Amino acid sequence: MPEFLKRSWAVVNLDHLAHNVGVIREQLQPACMLMGVVKADAYGHGECYISAELERLGVNWFGVSNINEAIALREQGIEKPILIFGATPPEHAGALSRHSITQAVYSLEYAGLLQAAAADAGVTLQMHIKVDTGMSRLGFVAAEDKWEQTVEDITKACRLPNLRAQGIFTHFASADELDEDGAGYTSRQFEAFEQIILQLSERGILFELHHCCNSAGVMNYPHMHMDMVRPGILLYGLLPSGDCAGKLDIKPVMELYSSVSMVKEIPENTAVSYGRIYHSHRPTRVATVAIGYADGYERALSNKSRMLVRGQYANVIGRVCMDQLMLDVTHIPEVSAGDLVTIVGQDGENTLTFDEMAELCGTVNYEKVCLLGRRVPRVYRRNGKDIVVVDYSRIPVK
Numbered sequence: 407m408p409e410f411l412k413r414s415w416a417v418v419n420l421d422h423l424a425h426n427v428g429v430i431r432e433q434l435q436p437a438c439m440l441m442g443v444v445k446a447d448a449y450g451h452g453e454c455y456i457s458a459e460l461e462r463l464g465v466n467w468f469g470v471s472n473i474n475e476a477i478a479l480r481e482q483g484i485e486k487p488i489l490i491f492g493a494t495p496p497e498h499a500g501a502l503s504r505h506s507i508t509q510a511v512y513s514l515e516y517a518g519l520l521q522a523a524a525a526d527a528g529v530t531l532q533m534h535i536k537v538d539t540g541m542s543r544l545g546f547v548a549a550e551d552k553w554e555q556t557v558e559d560i561t562k563a564c565r566l567p568n569l570r571a572q573g574i575f576t577h578f579a580s581a582d583e584l585d586e587d588g589a590g591y592t593s594r595q596f597e598a599f600e601q602i603i604l605q606l607s608e609r610g611i612l613f614e615l616h617h618c619c620n621s622a623g624v625m626n627y628p629h630m631h632m633d634m635v636r637p638g639i640l641l642y643g644l645l646p647s648g649d650c651a652g653k654l655d656i657k658p659v660m661e662l663y664s665s666v667s668m669v670k671e672i673p674e675n676t677a678v679s680y681g682r683i684y685h686s687h688r689p690t691r692v693a694t695v696a697i698g699y700a701d702g703y704e705r706a707l708s709n710k711s712r713m714l715v716r717g718q719y720a721n722v723i724g725r726v727c728m729d730q731l732m733l734d735v736t737h738i739p740e741v742s743a744g745d746l747v748t749i750v751g752q753d754g755e756n757t758l759t760f761d762e763m764a765e766l767c768g769t770v771n772y773e774k775v776c777l778l779g780r781r782v783p784r785v786y787r788r789n790g791k792d793i794v795v796v797d798y799s800r801i802p803v804k
Contacts, residue, residue, distance in 0.1 A: 410783045410795040414664040414697040417751075418451050420459050420788045422657040426643050427463045429654050430635075433624055438631050441467035441489070441617070443638035445475055450702075450775040451642055451660055452784040452796055454482050460641075461486055469636055473498055476507045489534055489573075492544070496523035503529035508572065512536040512544040517563035524568035534573035534615070535560055537602055539595040541579045548576075548598040557605045564611045573615035574603060575636075581622035582647035592623075596630050622646040625653050644760060644771045658759070660775060661751030662782075664697040666715065666743050669735065678732055679724025684709055686723075691736045693720065695747050698729040701779040703749070706767045713747050716740060717754030 431440065442465040443449075448456035457468060457479055468488045470476045476488045489508045496519040502509055503524070511517045511533040524531050537560075538545025546556045564571040576599045580588040599618055606612075616632040621640035623630055639646055643658035670692050678684045678692065693715065699705045708725040713733060720733040720741075735741040750758050760771040767774070780798035787793065 410785070410797055412665055414662070414701050414749075415783045415785055415795075416451075416778060417661040417663065417785045417787055417792070418455070419657070419659050419661070420455070420786055421790070422643055422659045423456065423459055423641065424463055426641055426656045426659070427460070427465065429656055430624060430637055430640060433628060433654070434631055434635065437633075439466035439615075439634040441465070441469050441634055441636045442641060443469040443636055444479070445469065445471035445491070445638075446776045449638060449642050449772065450778040452786070453478065454796065455784075455786050455794070457482065457484050467634065469638075473501060473507065477501065477505055480505045480507070487532075491536075496520045499523035499529060499531060500527040502531055503527065506532075508532040508534060510534050510536045510544065510575075511563055511569065511571075512538075513546060514559040514563050517566060517569060521566040521568050530568050530570055532572050533569050534575055535563065535571055535613070537574065537576045537599055539576045539598040539602075540591065541577050543577070545576065546602075548602050557602065557609070560602070560606060561609050561611055564606075571611070571613060573617065573634075574606075574613045575615075575617045578618060578620055578623050581620060581626055582649055584626060584649040588649075592627065596627070620646070622650060625650050639772055642775065644775070647770075658750075660760075660778075662749040662778070663751070664695050664713075664747040664749055666693045666741060666745040666747060667696050667730070668694045668743055669741055670694075677724075679708075679727060681725055684724040688736070690723075690734055691739070691741070692723070693733045693735045693741055693745075693747075695731050695733055696729070697747075697749065697782075698727045698731055700728045701782050702774075702777040703731065704767055704777070707763065710766045711763060712758070713749050714751075714753040714756055714758055715745055715747050717756060719756060 442460040444453045444457050447453050471492045473494045476490050491510050494509055536545040537548050539548045546560050578592050580591045615634055617634040619631055619635040621637045624635045624637050643656045672686055672690050672692055674686055674688050676686045697703045705726045711722045712719045716738055718738050720735050723732050723734045750760055760774045764771045764774045783795050783797040785792050785795050
């Protein structure tokens with residue numbers, strides 16, 4: 407294993423990433439393209455090595471949140487097309503052009519500002535039109551009372567001389583909800599998107615690429631795959647929701663580990679950690695573990711979660727601190743300082759997941775991986791061997 411501080415660390419399994427890409431491709435028609443969504447540092451997995459691996463695996467496009475993420479990919483040598491989903495200030499039109507980055511355009515007003523900036527810079531920008539079919543986030547609004555105006559506005563945006571409309575897309579709000587209400591809402595979103603495309607085509611506005619399916623859409627709505635799909639969480643081996651369980655043979659890409667710093671004996675009725683919200687109910691062996699909320703292991707997990715030590719579950723006791731937390735290891739007498747602690751992953755016959763952690767916090771697995779702190783090194787594994795370590799805390803500021 408490459409040398410690094412074995413305090414707390416994440417293992418990112420590139421073999422599992424390749425497996426997941428293969429599983430996703432099996433769901434697609436041969437002509438359907440695959441966009442790898444790598445925003446938010448590839449959902450906490452590290453966009454540098456994840457993106458390089460995805461490009462090696464033949465992913466057709468990349469999706470990011472903002473221009474900084476897009477430029478970072480270009481600086482790392484990524485050559486495939488990149489789409490920015492969010493807003494880019496128009497004054498960065500020159501940078502969009504220099505780095506061959508495609509921008510989502512979501513209103514006529516924004517299109518006008520981008521057009522003016524592109525004209526001033528003497529460039530023509532690639533864009534994908536974003537249609538809001540029910541997410542109520544960014545996008546030209548596809549609502550009944552705005553229908554004609556929306557078609558007219560998109561038409562005007564697509565005819566601006568310094569903007570080239572290569573694609574059009576929308577985003578599903580409930581594709582991971584498979585009850586009647588959720589499925590019905592997704593179907594109505596897709597129908598609205600198709601109607602917008604049809605009416606634009608009648609005006610001579612045509613697009614090379616039409617796309618709408620996120621991870622849940624890839625899994626649950628194959629007839630909506632269109633020209634390209636945009637999996638995010640699915641690439642990383644996590645499910646969009648419990649409704650999607652058992653549908654695809656995906657493998658988690660990330661595991662999370664820490665280590666025992668100290669083991670001590672405390673007597674009955676001894677307070678543990680800040681606020682004294684836990685008192686030992688018997689003589690207790692306490693293992694202090696080197697991870698805390700500054701690493702992304704949230705304080706909300708205090709007195710709720712568990713970890714694996716020597717293949718056995720051990721409960722978190724007391725409040726999670728900034729840098730450390732405590733486990734009750736009374737039932738595992740052989741635990742000692744330096745022992746491996748599995749936070750997410752498998753140890754022996756037992757397993758812990760980001761889904762379990764998310765449920766205890768009342769949130770989703772997306773948030774748990776994205777919140778993993780930058781002082782947690784990412785250890786990249788291929789063919790069963792650890793090949794490189796990225797330690798953000800030791801990367802100098804330029």
